[in-house]
Amino acid sequence: MxxxxxxxxxxxxxxxxxxxxxxxxxxxxxxxxxxxxxxxxxxxxxxxxxxxxxxxxxxxxxxxxxxxxxxxxxxxxxxxxxxxxxxxxxxxxxxxxxxxxxxxxxxxxxxxxxxxxxxxxxxxxxxxxxxxxxxxxxxxxxxxxxxxxxxxxxxxxxxxxxxxxxxxxxxxxxxxxxxxxxxxxxxxxxxxxxxxxxxxLLKVHQEFVGSIPALLMGLWKNGLFNFGGSYRYVIENSFFRQNLPNLLQLYMSVAVFMLTIYLNTFRVDIPIKSSRVRSLATAFPVKLLYTGSMCLFLLSAFSQNVLIYSQSLYVQFPDNLMVQVLGSWGADGSPVGGIAYYISPNNFGYDVIKMVLYSVYTIVGCTLFSKYWAEISGSAPKDVAKQFQAQSIVIVGQRAQSAPRELAKVIPVAAAVGGAVVGAIVAFCDIFGGLGASAAPMIVAVTSMNNYFEILAQEGDIAQMGKAFGM
The missing domain is CATH 1.10.3370.10 (SecY subunit domain)
Structure with missing residues (x-):
């Protein structure tokens, strides 16, 4: 090919x-x-x-x-x-x-x-x-x-x-x-x-788009800076206003940021040593988020493709049954039925069925994508074992031939569980925090920054980065 x-x-x-x-x-x-x-x-x-x-x-x-x-x-x-x-x-x-x-x-x-x-x-x-x-x-x-x-x-x-x-x-x-x-x-x-x-600082319907400027403007208009006025409406509007970013979404984003950093510390250390020279044992870390945010990339790409083809087919063949199963679309260009409706985190309202199906789709999707990405991306137990063999590394207390079996006890579990945890966080934030509080972008950002720091550490550029920022 x-x-x-x-x-x-x-x-x-x-x-x-x-x-x-x-x-x-x-x-x-x-x-x-x-x-x-x-x-x-x-x-x-x-x-x-x-x-x-x-x-x-x-x-x-x-x-x-x-x-x-x-x-x-x-x-x-x-x-x-x-x-x-x-x-x-x-x-x-x-x-x-x-x-x-x-x-x-x-x-x-x-x-x-x-x-x-x-x-x-x-x-x-x-x-x-x-x-x-x-x-x-x-x-x-x-x-x-x-x-x-x-x-x-x-x-x-x-x-x-x-x-x-x-x-x-x-x-x-x-x-x-x-x-x-x-x-x-x-x-x-x-x-x-x-x-x-x-x-x-852009204004829409006399309100700032940014959640923090909107709060400050509301406080100013209600006279709180002059020790007067009513602040209950300002606070409620800042946290729960619709169709514009609000402070609840900001706080949930910060919480996801901190939670992702915390989850990145979860790992299983496999003791390894060189078989060529006598040396102290070191650790090969298998993180809980073994594939990082790759499962979110894959799930997002899959969802985007489904939505693009579903909308395209529905515009051309709105009465076709199979097209309606894939997705029905409203006059405003948003999905209102079919698979496209249930995989998009829009307009949950009180639709419990959509909440359940979307949660299952997100959690199972992230789990499967994370598990199988580890197998095909060169991070599977057999691939890591080959790297060990090429570098003459063995697991402490095990023979070289048993490395794939020992790694298989940890890596697939870490990949699957990590994907499920990421999917659960994303589903929860999408359902209860609104679209602007989606955890997926923040998880991707944190894991990307973590990868950058690891790359800089491997290349020895951490010290130069510190000098660049006057640290």
Missing amino acids: LDLVKPFQAILPEIVVPARKLPFYDKIAYTVGIAITFFIMAGIPLYGAHASTSDPYSFTRAISASSHGTLMELGVGPMVTSGIIFQILGGFQALNVNFDIRADRELFQSGQKIFALLLTFFHAIFLVFFAQTYGTISTDSAVSELSLGAAVLIVAQLTAAGLVLILLGEIVDKGYSFGSGSGLFTALSVSQNFMWQNLA
């Missing part, structure tokens, strides 16, 4: 791996440049589009690093989906690739990049022509909101932006920055959303 990629390698844009390890400050410069480019693209609206105020994909925006009605409409969704599919195919040896051979690795990466670009193109077509997200397309000029030329232009903009994002991600992945491209974009998106929800 990968042989089909070879003819395109010559014309496919590619980022060259740096000849040497870049200094810390050079990586900082690249990271800042990438972040600025990302924020600019996330702020440029699609030319010719009539974006609606309704956004059925709002709950995936932070994790997918996407922004409604802008060049970043699709975000890292196609990149993550492509990575998942190729990782699964490679893990189950459906692709004939040897990762120890450089040519095979480059071919695999080129195929993943091409597939991500194709997914971007097809997602753009579905959103524009099938779901008609940016305006109705019709042969009747009295009904049509979007001309064919404008529709084609929007698809071209989304595809070009997707290619730029793929190349920016490749710059990060090739060692010019820290961590992974998708992780960096998601961390930037989560940080931006958090700042916007709590500090934005």
Whole structure:
């Protein structure tokens, strides 16, 4: 299958791996440049589009690093989906690739990049022509909101932006920055959303969007700073106001932040030592959050794909029974029935059935994705045992041949339980805290920061980071 990629390698844009390890400050410069480019693209609206105020994909925006009605409409969704599919195919040896051979690795990466670009193109077509997200397309000029030329232009903009994002991600992945491209974009998106929800000074219906400015303005108007006035309404509105960020969501986000940091400390230490030289035993840590937030990336990408195709099919075939089972959509562009309704954390109200089904979907989905990602991503017990063998490491008190069996007692359990815990936190916050208090973006942000610190520690850049910040 990968042989089909070879003819395109010559014309496919590619980022060259740096000849040497870049200094810390050079990586900082690249990271800042990438972040600025990302924020600019996330702020440029699609030319010719009539974006609606309704956004059925709002709950995936932070994790997918996407922004409604802008060049970043699709975000890292196609990149993550492509990575998942190729990782699964490679893990189950459906692709004939040897990762120890450089040519095979480059071919695999080129195929993943091409597939991500194709997914971007097809997602753009579905959103524009099938779901008609940016305006109705019709042969009747009295009904049509979007001309064919404008529709084609929007698809071209989304595809070009997707290619730029793929190349920016490749710059990060090739060692010019820290961590992974998708992780960096998601961390930037989560940080931006958090700042916007709590500090934005934009006014909507005479209220500040940001929860903290809204509280301060309410206190000022009610005369509390002059030791008078009634504050009960101000406090209640600040904590429970609808359709705008509130303080309850802020406090829940902070609680999730602290809880995730605490959960990152849970681990099982497996004692190991070198079989070559006599040395003291050290520990191989298996964390509770063994796969980090990857299960949320996978679940978000899966949900986003289901919603895109469900909405696209329903607009074209609203009376088809199978399409209605996949999802029914209201006039405001939000799911009102079917699978799409039950997997999106919107409009719970008092719908107990949706609460239960959404909780089951989130918890089971995170559990399965976390468990199977550990198996196909090179983190399975047999893969870790091979790394031990290559480095002449043995588990204390065990023979080298028993390493896979001993690791299998811990790693799958940690992956599954960690995924279930993450899913339970996300489901609880989505149901009882409102969409703005979704725990998923905050968990992703914390695990991404933790990964960055681990990378900096491994590369010996912690001291330089301290000097950069005057510490």
